[in-house]
Amino acid sequence: MLENKMDQLNISVQQIFGEQEVEIVNFTCEDLDYKTPNFTTAGIFHLQGIALINHEQLPWSIILKIIKSDSAEKEDPAHHNYWRREALVFESKILDELPGSIQAPKCYLVEEQVDGTVWLWMERIEGQFPHTKEQFDIIAERLGRFNGAYLSGKNTPNDQWICRSWLRSWTTSSIMYAPNPEEYIHHLYRDNDQSLWAWFQGFMKRIDNNLNALHRLPRVLAHQDLSQMNMLLTQNGELVLIDWQFMSLSGLGEDLGKMFGVNMSLGVIPIDRYEEFKESLFHSYIKGLKASGWQGDESLARYGYCLSTALRSVWEVPQYFSLSTQLCADSDYLKLQDRVARLEQIINIQREMAEECSTLKAYR
Incomplete structure (x- = not known):
């Protein structure tokens, strides 16, 4: 090679x-x-x-x-997964001018x-992938400092290949490629599944309104792919973020929602600690925002955090219905049982956060 x-x-x-x-x-x-x-x-x-x-x-x-x-859609710089974006990020030298709370x-x-x-x-970065709540809290605080710097005087880059509507693009693609839940719901008879289906239908009807509201939030430079293996804590205390393919200008709180949501999905956050992580990460993020000099309304960040997490349901609810149908035919498959149980708990969190968004009426 x-x-x-x-x-x-x-x-x-x-x-x-x-x-x-x-x-x-x-x-x-x-x-x-x-x-x-x-x-x-x-x-x-x-x-x-x-x-x-x-x-x-x-x-x-x-x-x-x-x-x-990879495909014609990923040739478009507006697409959330525009294939050349990371190369352009490096050529632009944007990463040389990041706020000091993070490195690349x-x-x-x-x-x-x-x-x-x-x-x-x-x-090659020598560091440790986060796995404890304390490490995730440190990262959330640094993420707040990073996002907040662009609300406190730091110029936001304006290159055209930086995605402007990352979550709208991701949501559109997820709906396109996810299983069709209507093919599976009629095979499921648990009351909880029927309740979930009713909620999800209503949530999907509000997708455009929700995405429009997200776009009205204060805009910050965002990483948008904070899975465990893209975050490294070095021995000298630095946080290094790798894989900048999804760089975007996003709503306040979106980056944190992606971090929380994707690490639940990947099984990094323990299933019995979802609520604990949810609140601890947000508290740490707000701490970082304030340390950056931002003195805005915390509920703006809460709205972005909750909604960006909740929107992941457009992929995970269809997956849940598809896998639950398989489970009905093979209920002894333990690995599948565990996956379905984890998805159900994740969706409960997403539903809870979506309902919280509806109480933040000023930002709908």
């Missing part, structure tokens, strides 16, 4: 050490075999080896990410390929 790539490798290693002359003594390339890549990710590799710098042998380490076009990996080289893919040669 790396045939004829020694020039690019040398350029990257030179930037690591800030040296004009390096000699790569040896290196290995490991396919990280990331299990849930973005559809526009063709591969992620870890390159590491030894370089000779001023007669001294020193170790180096690089991440190589290959991105590709350095990009040594953005390389266009004749096959149409783009290779991103990037810094």
